[in-house]
Amino acid sequence: MPQEPESAETVCDEQTKEIEDRLLELYVKALYLYKGEFLAAYTGETWIAQEARRYHTMFEKIINEAAYILRKRKQFKGLEKLGVYAAKVDPFNEWEELIMEAMVETRRYEEAEELYTDVVDYYLRECGIYPSSKLLGILEKYSNQMNHAHEILENIQEGMNEQEETERGGYFCSYPVFRGIYQASIRIMKRTRVPVYLMLCTLEDEEDRQVQSETKINKYSRQLKKCVGESIRYSDIYTSYGKVQFLIMLIGLKREDCEIVKKRINRQFAKKNPRAAEKYHVNSIVCEL
Template sequence: MEEAAEILRNRQDYLQLEQLGTYASGIVPFSDWESLTMEALIGMGRYEEAGSLYAETVDRYFKERGIRPSQKLMDSLDQLGEQMLHPYGMLDKIQTELAESRADIYGGYLCSYPIFQGIYRMVTRMMERGGQSIYLMLCTIIDSKGNPMKDGEQLEELSCRLGDAICTSIRHGDAVNRYGKGQYLVLLVNTTLENCAVVQKRINNNFLIGRQRTGVQYYVSSVTCEIE
């Protein structure tokens, strides 16, 4: 597959490369062959289709296998961003396109892993001169014995409920990512360790129902500026 892809890549035969990626994805699912299809779509300038394929692939991998995007898929997304050129525009129009709809602003900012990673890297850069106190929190659903829940019919329902509980418990300026089955990452900006504990209590209040035996385990780490 790799040799065939390299031949088609050198020939710039993106149509056949797209077909090759689609074929490979069908024969060996969940093996990142979608990156070939994305590469071909980008090569043909079909950026919107490439973006849709990425979103669909990440969603399917997560729902069916509970895994986050591979580095290969994320590299394809980076390539998409680099090659996407917009027509000439004025600043006010660009700003309107960038802005988030007011109707969508509710609780924390729930986003995909690549976007969460970008936000994390950006805020660590901002810390160099801003001096903000930022914390990264990992929330994991646990069973009645205190062990992380990794599968089971109940896990998906609990995961969705935990996501809602987190989003309603944090500020608009904090970011959330569903990292895996039963796990969420939360980036708490400009806060304190004491406030992290307050956030955890809020999440528990919004998540726990009646005599619910499952719970949430929290790990919190201070984010430090990594730029020298």
């Protein structure tokens, strides 16, 4: 028996798929030709700067077109690979949202949560900036889409508890977690009137300037983190804010107690680094009793 002719809709779908296949293949080849900013060391030259902008605009357009096709086809592994490459060759332009989307769509929720934290810390640590509200909004949107399996309360609580007894001293957490605790503390303290102080600890050299040497920054930052953790109480919270700063939340202290904490951190740090100095700034978050 003769086969029935394919419908016009089926033929159209197949043609569209073939066109998209070819486009995606060309997009991917083009993307891997882009290795970063064009002649980055010479962007002071007008023509070089113009070409760099043109190439970057082309790169952005191709990324978005390729992402559209991959998203449409639910090819999320390809989307994640796309985001990883884009973030590598074009850092601090928020391509991490593609990776986050792929992880959420493939139900890798724990990895997605880790990525959210890592992205914020990376922007602060490497560039000294906080990700834009647009990127955070996108990341939080995907966070809200995460579906956890139904559990009884005891199991949920066990999963949230610290896995093992930590060393004595303050609780260190990533900046997004610290930010959430800070916002919750504001609400709680408005009702309880328990004083909370926010301390900013900044690494500076002996001439009150920001430390420039990467070697010294890495060394001092590790040591200062340890000194801060050992100098505050078990219930206090701290986080790194960029490469050379730490934020500390001190709960239920008096203002004069903050001075004691400052001296305690400074004394420990000075023993290890007599040539370095930290600068502190203390603010009351909500109230002083």
